[in-house]
Amino acid sequence: MDIFLAEAGQRVTDLFSGWLILFPPAEIYTLFLRWAFPALAVVIVFRSVVSLLSHRKQSRIWAYLCVDQSERIPLMHWENSIGRSKLSDVVLSLPFISRSHAVLSYGKGRWSISDLGSKGGVEVNGVKVRKSEVKMGDRLSLAGAEFVLLPGEGQKEPEIFSQPYSFRGTFFILLLFQFLGGLQLLFSLGAERDEKSVLAYLLFLAMETAYFLLASKISRRHLELLLLAFFLCGMDLLLVASAAPGFMYKQMLAIFMGLCAFTVLDLILRNLELVQKLRYFLIGSSLVLMLLNLILGQARNGAKNWIDLGPITFQPMEFVKIAFVLAGAATLDRLLTTRSLTAFIAFSGTCVGALVLMRDLGTAVIFFGAFLVIAFMRSGDVRTIALICAGAVLGAIAVISFRPYIAARFAVYRHVWEFADAGGYQQTRTMTAAASGGLLGVGGGNGFLINVPASDTDLVFGVLCEEWGLLIALLAVGIILFFALFPILMMSRCRSSFYAISACGAAAIYLIQSSLNVFGSFDLLPLTGVTLPFVSDGGSSMVVCWGLLAFIRSVDERLRPDPNRQEDEEEDEFEEWEEESFDEKGFFKENGWDI
Secondary structure (H helix, E strand, O other): OHHHHHHHHHHHHHHOHHHHHHOOHHHHHHHHHHHHHHHHHHHHHHHHHHHHHHOOOOOOOOEEEEOOOOOEEEEOOOEEEEEOOOOOOEEOOOOOOOOOOEEEEEEOOEEEEEEOOOOOOEEEOOEEEOEEEEOOOOEEEEOOEEEEEEEOOOOOOOOOOOOOOOHHHHHHHHHHHHHHHHHHHHHHHHHHOOHHHHHHHHHHHHHHHHHHHHHHHHOOOOHHHHHHHHHHHHHHHHHHHHHOHHHHHHHHHHHHHHHHHHHHHHHHOOOHHHHHHHHHHHHHHHHHHHHHHHHHOEEEOOEEEEEEOOOOEEOHHHHHHHHHHHHHHOOOOOOOOHHHHHHHHHHHHHHHHHHHHOOOHHHHHHHHHHHHHHHHHHHOOHHHHHHHHHHHHHHHHHHHHHOHHHHHHHHOOOOHHHHOOOOOHHHHHHHHHHHHHOOOOOOOOOOOHHHOOOOOOOOHHHHHHHHHHHHHHHHHHHHHHHHHHHHHHHHHHOOOHHHHHHHHHHHHHHHHHHHHHHHHHOOOOOOOOOOOOOOOOOHHHHHHHHHHHHHHHOOOOOOOOOOOOHHHHHHHHHHHHHHHHEOOOOEEOOOOOEO
């Protein structure tokens, strides 16, 4: 098989051999490619970001809480928290209303209300309840405050929406950038090129094109998120081809598996009922993976976070990230309950504790940061979060004190130049290489940082700066930052709190992981050995980064559901109920209210 791949790669590279004679590589790079790469990258990122942010659509109003015939409160989500707290979806500034009084939820074509342990209680049609189904026209009493539940406006999102830039045009520019990047690397490596790496890169371009064309046929929404992720994956393969060409096929396979994970999760996340069922399976699987890691895990670079199965090695805790986000965001019967938050705290503590035992402090920080985001979004309790942070700081001090390996990393923090040939070896070489690259870089395959250990993983941002320039490196990090900001910008359009919380949890992982990688390699933070999402070499990390992107994509209500889904059937039943319940003048037949 290796002989076949090598021969195929040789035939491909022979097609471009004439270029090496007609145009010396240095002249090609200096005259054209050196300036073309950052220009094309800016165009790709600008067109994608503007297209994603340009669509504006009024969020759907699912129902109203009517105080009287003139005042009505819109319910914009599937789970609407009601209380005196300013963080509630429906804020009732009344002294007898609890801070978190109740939750009004929609699912399976029905509304239900749950009391969150309020002092004044909840009544439906005069009957006090803890949890009860609510029908349109029912009267709700929250500690004496009277409301009537009435249907919403029933508007649906338009089938056609305008785009400032064609996604096909952006994809063509992306292919041009990646093709020229491959040529430039081929010219730079010359006789040292690996023919199998060339074939692997071309297979990636073919796979990327096929997936994009298929995705554009199914749905044209959010394709720019895919384009930005493909941009980062292309940079990943160019860096791997330069620093670790032997891993090209493995990394290309990881991208393919990541696309599969993204597709599966994207379909699953459209069905909240299925998500509720899967979260227990994922939590159980995560606990098993953590146990196996503690028992069978192998230590690499000081951390016992790998499992070796012969031809396959992987990091179990990477896959736990998906279960962690899903478990933290999924809700059962009620939202913001103490029991559900306590269960999530226990699961989070288990994950962080296992990582401490594995001596993987960087990943522990990522999990803890994501936990803080999810816990705050679910509870809104600043005091509880502050107590948890205080306990975590004390725990971190204890771990650093009793773990010599971790303490050694902190010992050189902010003093790497004093230990340039010891503990600060990697950071000092990274900063030197990044400075030598300048704004435009020295060209793929021409850097010296690739000779430093972990250059394709922990120090990949330095390689990116050196070979491809500071401009492209900042654009790559900017894309990851945009992935983290996108859920915040789209949060007002979320149908359910699940989508908002899960997307923000995934965004927190992206943001914290990127910060630890970039700032750690430049000695602004301790070097913790975590990867840069989508860019670093690593199969487990790549698959999980694509999986987390599915949470990011699900945050916007504009995502069209499958026409055969139960959700659309529920909307049809809702519209039939509206026709039966209202007269021609728009009055609710039961009480004559005009909505």
